[in-house]
Amino acid sequence: MSDVAPAAGEDAERARPLDTAVEFVRELGVPRLLIAVFVVALFVVAAVTHMDLGRLVTDSLSRVARNGILVLALLPAVQGGLGLNFGLPLGIVCGLLACVITMNANLSGWLGLSLAALLGAAIAVPAGLAYGWLLNRTRGQEMMVGTYLGFAVVSAMSVFWTMAPFHNTQLVWAIGGHGLRTTLTLTGFYDRLLDKLGAFRLFGVEIPTGTVVVFLGACVVVGLLLRTRAGLSLSAARSNPRFALAAGISDEHTRVQAAVASTVLAAIGIVVFCQSYGFVQLYTAPLLMAFPAVACLLIGGASVTRATLAHVIVGTVLFQSILTVALPVTSQVIGGDISETARLVIQNGMILYALTRRGEP
Amino acid sequence: MSDAILDLRHISKEYSGNRVLADVSLRVRPGTIHALVGENGAGKSTLMNVLFGMPVIRDTGGYSGEVVLDGRTVTFASPADAMAAGLGMVHQEFMLIPGFSVAENIKLNREPTRPSPLSRLFGRRLERLDRARIGADARAALDRVGLGVDEWLPVAGLPVGHMQFVEIAREVDKRGLRVLIFDEPTAVLGESEASQLLEVMRSLTSQGVGILFITHRLDEVMEVADDITVLRDGAVVARLTPADTSVERIAELMVGRATGRGERRARPATHGGTPALEVRDLEVDMPGERVRGVSFTLERGEILGLAGLAGHGKIGIANGLMGLYPARGRVIAHGKPLRLNDSRQAIHSRLAFVSEDRRGVGILPDESIELNIVLTAVEAQNRFLRPGPIPALRLLDGRATRRHARDMIRQLDIRCTGPRQHVRRLSGGNQQKVCLARAMTLQPETLLVSEPTRGIDVGAKHRVLELLRALNRDTGMTLLVTSSELVELRALCDRIAIVYEGRIEAVLPPDADDRAFGLAMAGERERTHRE
Numbered sequence: 001m002s003d004v005a006p007a008a009g010e011d012a013e014r015a016r017p018l019d020t021a022v023e024f025v026r027e028l029g030v031p032r033l034l035i036a037v038f039v040v041a042l043f044v045v046a047a048v049t050h051m052d053l054g055r056l057v058t059d060s061l062s063r064v065a066r067n068g069i070l071v072l073a074l075l076p077a078v079q080g081g082l083g084l085n086f087g088l089p090l091g092i093v094c095g096l097l098a099c100v101i102t103m104n105a106n107l108s109g110w111l112g113l114s115l116a117a118l119l120g121a122a123i124a125v126p127a128g129l130a131y132g133w134l135l136n137r138t139r140g141q142e143m144m145v146g147t148y149l150g151f152a153v154v155s156a157m158s159v160f161w162t163m164a165p166f167h168n169t170q171l172v173w174a175i176g177g178h179g180l181r182t183t184l185t186l187t188g189f190y191d192r193l194l195d196k197l198g199a200f201r202l203f204g205v206e207i208p209t210g211t212v213v214v215f216l217g218a219c220v221v222v223g224l225l226l227r228t229r230a231g232l233s234l235s236a237a238r239s240n241p242r243f244a245l246a247a248g249i250s251d252e253h254t255r256v257q258a259a260v261a262s263t264v265l266a267a268i269g270i271v272v273f274c275q276s277y278g279f280v281q282l283y284t285a286p287l288l289m290a291f292p293a294v295a296c297l298l299i300g301g302a303s304v305t306r307a308t309l310a311h312v313i314v315g316t317v318l319f320q321s322i323l324t325v326a327l328p329v330t331s332q333v334i335g336g337d338i339s340e341t342a343r344l345v346i347q348n349g350m351i352l353y354a355l356t357r358r359g360e361p
Numbered sequence: 362m363s364d365a366i367l368d369l370r371h372i373s374k375e376y377s378g379n380r381v382l383a384d385v386s387l388r389v390r391p392g393t394i395h396a397l398v399g400e401n402g403a404g405k406s407t408l409m410n411v412l413f414g415m416p417v418i419r420d421t422g423g424y425s426g427e428v429v430l431d432g433r434t435v436t437f438a439s440p441a442d443a444m445a446a447g448l449g450m451v452h453q454e455f456m457l458i459p460g461f462s463v464a465e466n467i468k469l470n471r472e473p474t475r476p477s478p479l480s481r482l483f484g485r486r487l488e489r490l491d492r493a494r495i496g497a498d499a500r501a502a503l504d505r506v507g508l509g510v511d512e513w514l515p516v517a518g519l520p521v522g523h524m525q526f527v528e529i530a531r532e533v534d535k536r537g538l539r540v541l542i543f544d545e546p547t548a549v550l551g552e553s554e555a556s557q558l559l560e561v562m563r564s565l566t567s568q569g570v571g572i573l574f575i576t577h578r579l580d581e582v583m584e585v586a587d588d589i590t591v592l593r594d595g596a597v598v599a600r601l602t603p604a605d606t607s608v609e610r611i612a613e614l615m616v617g618r619a620t621g622r623g624e625r626r627a628r629p630a631t632h633g634g635t636p637a638l639e640v641r642d643l644e645v646d647m648p649g650e651r652v653r654g655v656s657f658t659l660e661r662g663e664i665l666g667l668a669g670l671a672g673h674g675k676i677g678i679a680n681g682l683m684g685l686y687p688a689r690g691r692v693i694a695h696g697k698p699l700r701l702n703d704s705r706q707a708i709h710s711r712l713a714f715v716s717e718d719r720r721g722v723g724i725l726p727d728e729s730i731e732l733n734i735v736l737t738a739v740e741a742q743n744r745f746l747r748p749g750p751i752p753a754l755r756l757l758d759g760r761a762t763r764r765h766a767r768d769m770i771r772q773l774d775i776r777c778t779g780p781r782q783h784v785r786r787l788s789g790g791n792q793q794k795v796c797l798a799r800a801m802t803l804q805p806e807t808l809l810v811s812e813p814t815r816g817i818d819v820g821a822k823h824r825v826l827e828l829l830r831a832l833n834r835d836t837g838m839t840l841l842v843t844s845s846e847l848v849e850l851r852a853l854c855d856r857i858a859i860v861y862e863g864r865i866e867a868v869l870p871p872d873a874d875d876r877a878f879g880l881a882m883a884g885e886r887e888r889t890h891r892e
Contacts, residue, residue: 248705
């Protein structure tokens with residue numbers, strides 16, 4: 001903040017605090033407000049029924065941190081005019097491949113984790129280039145093409161996992177010694193390495209400091225990238241391709257850049273996800289992973305054509321908190337489990353809602 | 362008088378405070394052809410929308426005035442109502458289903474049917490089609506318009522000209538047709554087809570139908586019309602008959618005559634030296650505004666105007682130079698050859714462009730004013746960026762951007778709440794100033810401005826023109842101004858080139874007489890020379 005009072009009239013555009021608050025609520029929107037109220041209500045019910053609040057908050061927090069980068073990965077795609085990147089599984093399998101390769105080489109600890117992230121990003125670059133090329137040839141149907149590409153890639157990789165020449169006994173099926181297991185445990189490799197880094201307890205809540213910091217760091221990096229010349233080209237080409245052309249920007253290029261950025265972030269995101277989760281899930285596990293991520297972004301207030309960092313963070317917190325708290329609370333109160341149903345209703349309902357508002361700013 | 366079959370009385374229409382039709386009256390007599398001519402944006406389409414009861418008119422507050430058909434005042438709630446009352450329209454774009462046969466297209470949704478067992482149970486919608494009668498009706502309609510094509514051929518394979526006749530046949534087939542409207546029907550036709558069409562129009566009138574003929578082709582108007590109404594800026598500027606007028610007179614009326622002769626500018630002192638632009642044989646593939654070989658020289662410090670009727674290619678020239686549409690030819694910009702088809706190159710050659718398509722090319726509506734102003738300079742010139750090793754990854758310099766935007770807002774008097782306001786919220790005139798600010802930010806030697814005053818209110822028009830004049834006078838900036846408004850070109854330019862059918866027909870001084878402009882715009886000049 002400047003210590004010199006701005007000259008009268010000069011800074012008329014700098015809104016007063018009250019206006020900012022009103023504007024904030026307006027920006028936040030009714031759906032988000034309702035969901036936020038719902039989340040708070042869930043926590044209140046949890047407290048009233050004497051559940052372990054600290055435990056619930058801890059779980060929410062670690063899920064938020066764990067999923068954050070996968071949601072963030074959608075941001076460049078939306079900004080680049082590709083819509084919601086339902087092709088996220090493409091980047092995810094790149095990250096999974098990197099995990100498996102590093103584990104097969106018995107790389108563990110910080111070396112293993114960072115190499116897995118780097119290698120995943122490296123594999124994601126050519127994959128993203130190809131994805132961008134494909135999307136340029138199927139203009140206007142990015143989301144549908146992404147969905148099916150994701151399905152196709154996950155299925156193709158399922159074949160690969162069974163046939164790939166990995167031999168590390170910790171990874172392959174015990175019987176037959178051939179083909180990767182569906183779930184690989186990271187114990188002894190980099191299980192919860194980031195979660196435990198600088199972790200501390202606060203009012204009974206365990207803070208997974210490392211993962212949270214990595215997520216927020218990634219947000220800052222992406223935010224800065226969007227403020228660079230390349231980032232500005234990206235959003236200019238999205239919001240008006242002919243304006244961009246007049247400024248010498250080819251929107252074919254920016255769309256490919258957006259696809260690469262999104263795929264690379266997804267690869268890194270899944271590596272962070274796996275270390276926090278403690279397992280690497282192969283085969284069909286990544287098949288539907290784009291959907292919750294997309295729902296997070298949309299609950300945060302993004303649309304098909306516009307998304308911001310705030311949408312990423314707010315949306316991830318709201319959506320993941322619901323998932324974490326709804327399960328124990330509903331089983332406590334109703335005595336049954338409707339949380340999975342609630343998750344599907346909220347997740348797919350949000351996606352549907354966003355698609356009906358397509359084209360609105 | 363009661364002899365009019367269709368009588369539009371004092372029609373006025375506003376779109377959000379912007380008057381597009383002002384007290385337009387027009388009478389179509391039975392058995393005659395009434396030509397309605399006017400430049401793009403003169404209000405012809407709006408008038409047709411009013412006539413046909415298009416929802417867009419009602420949604421934007423309706424219109425004032427009366428539509429009288431056959432002596433009865435009518436208000437149509439929808440185009441279907443209008444058609445039921447005896448209005449027909451032949452569209453500029455074909456409204457035909459390619460996979461259906463000619464006959465099916467003609468009778469679509471008006472098919473003669475016969476009862477079937479299903480229809481007895483479930484109602485008329487399930488009656489069987491009477492294909493024999495469909496064919497016979499279609500044949501009769503096709504014969505009336507003189508098209509010998511087999512009525513069972515699919516529309517998809519027909520030549521474009523034939524499709525136009527199928528459209529007309531469909532309208533002709535409608536029972537109770539009173540008035541038929543042709544919306545630029547000859548735009549896609551070759552010469553012989555066009556004259557055949559005019560023939561058909563005449564034969565239709567002999568059957569008592571009134572025809573309203575909307576067109577740009579003035580020689581056709583002279584050939585077939587009984588009455589002519591000229592529309593400009595939403596108002597009727599003349600009612601004529603071919604006998605007492607000429608093509609150049611109509612052209613002149615369409616574009617308007619110079620009123621402000623006193624506004625003539627003083628010529629800048631610094632002509633000469635290397636020209637700003639030397640354009641040789643420029644061809645531009647811009648749909649609807651094709652340029653077919655244009656050569657001209659733009660002197661430094663000069664203001665050159667490009668005028669001409671819509672569709673003749675004046676708009677294509679600047680777009681081609683800036684790399685927005687595929688172009689061929691040789692261009693030397695400020696002494697160096699300009700590589701065409703590359704916007705970045707054009708900007709590097711110190712050219713800047715304010716597009717005629719403000720919403721489509723000129724602005725990013727959902728971004729801030731400041732970003733709109735600096736973005737092109739950021740992308741093409743790496744300006745307003747913080748230092749960094751890789752140009753693409755240099756961060757936007759928010760402070761410099763803000764400072765520059767404030768400067769521009771003050772300098773151009775952009776009415777806004779501040780540099781962070783979104784451009785969408787600004788009025789047309791202020792959006793245009795943002796476009797100008799963006800172009801000026803590039804610090805060009807030559808500024809190409811297309812339709813600088815289109816769609817902005819009168820006060821803002823004046824300020825924008827004043828601004829262009831000041832730029833030229835104070836900074837010596839060379840200007841190439843493309844405009845449909847001859848008046849403003851004559852007040853602003855040193856020379857005015859008239860574009861006709863993709864070529865420069867004439868270069869005239871701004872004080873040449875109206876007749877010379879009219880003649881050049883109608884392409885009559887060359888024709889008279891040839892004869």
